[in-house]
Amino acid sequence: MARIPAGRARLTPREARGLFRTGLVTPTSGWAAGWTQANLIALPRDRAYDFLLFAQRNPRSCPVLDVTEPGETFASIFDGDLRTDLPAYRVYRHGEQVAEVADVTSYWRDDLVCFLIGCSFTFEAALLEAGVPVRHIEAGTNVPMYRTDRLCRPAGELSGPLVVSMRPIPAELVPAAVRITSRYPAVHGAPVHVGDPAVLGIADLDRPDFGDAVEVRAGELPVFWACGVTPQAAVMRSRPPFAIGHAPGHMAVTDARDSVYLVP
């Protein structure tokens, strides 16, 4: 199996996808800096309207970057194979996760519509460049993600909780973190919450629902962004017959420059 290259931030999307296609399984935070990363949710065509409406009604957590034609394995911003070129996938039947695999070719169906949803890993390069530390990149781990007690606006048969990612930010850098990320609404934009996790119904920061816990140091505040795992939480809650998602933190590295999604 391929190893994580030391220069992973400088890889092109094509190079990164090539490593994932040949079996490398790793979170993609810190990879291919300057390129947009995306969450994947694939649903049968007869569930696609519900999901697209769910995304329209929950734009903070579900900013849609691209939608495929049924059965297609590429997207306009992803010139690779959506079945193999993400590091890892989760397969759901009736809301139950039935597999976590590095290749979903054997699960693929001709009626699957793939939705690519903006991922907050995209703005991490801009945070680092501004001197805002990103703990999970420093630690070499996955970002911590939490189910909250905030419910998304339902659409058709889809409903579920808002999922958030968390980054500990030194208090004096919180304004910079808000300012920088608010310029990227297509990859979740500004934080949804700063500080006390209990306000979001998160009981214990050390026990994330997805990804890895990170240290919150003295003088730091936990800062929470809407997360593109929200669609998978809706799948788990709403139990459509079939769905495929990326494994949380193991994203689609797209061919879209992050500057495309930067607002003035």
Add this chain to the structure above:
Amino acid sequence: MARIPAGRARLTPREARGLFRTGLVTPTSGWAAGWTQANLIALPRDRAYDFLLFAQRNPRSCPVLDVTEPGETFASIFDGDLRTDLPAYRVYRHGEQVAEVADVTSYWRDDLVCFLIGCSFTFEAALLEAGVPVRHIEAGTNVPMYRTDRLCRPAGELSGPLVVSMRPIPAELVPAAVRITSRYPAVHGAPVHVGDPAVLGIADLDRPDFGDAVEVRAGELPVFWACGVTPQAAVMRSRPPFAIGHAPGHMAVTDARDSVYLVP
């Protein structure tokens, strides 16, 4: 029939809708300043996915503000009756306009999904406040709208040209007009073009496809914004069995403050 009140800019959305419900037919530019106006396109449920995907793929012309449940006659941002509370409607069968009426109650169907699409009338109050003149408000006419030769990205069975609205702007105020409107991406945002209409395939500014022609004076440039009549142009081109739209310029006055859609 009710008359156009002199203080139309100061009406509440409820007051404006009440006048339209009792039969007043008039373009809504300049009405209920500070409140968001919206285009309407209503399609049968089995065409709703195609349209929502069309909107996702053409966000400049089709920024979706709200989507109803099938058959519903109100929306979360429109606490009125979508069948009666717009000044005028157009009804289409297989892409042909079969009626222009002030009330579509007799045409309503239980499977209709209504999409409310942001309208550039919304940012006109901000333009006026900044000293940027809006000619069609001065003239008391409808805004001129044009089919362009730019094709939208198709979705399913929906395709068609980009439609634009045009406002003549004194050359020295073009930067202000761009700056102000770019802060309202949900109601079409920045212009798509400044200057020569031929670049958009518009042969004659004096012959708009929708609305009324306005004078372009010496020292002014025609400035073009994406327009929410684009969905109706797609209906005319793609010929779905049934559709209802607003009569161009005769908008849904919503209960959403325009500040909701203002980006920093």
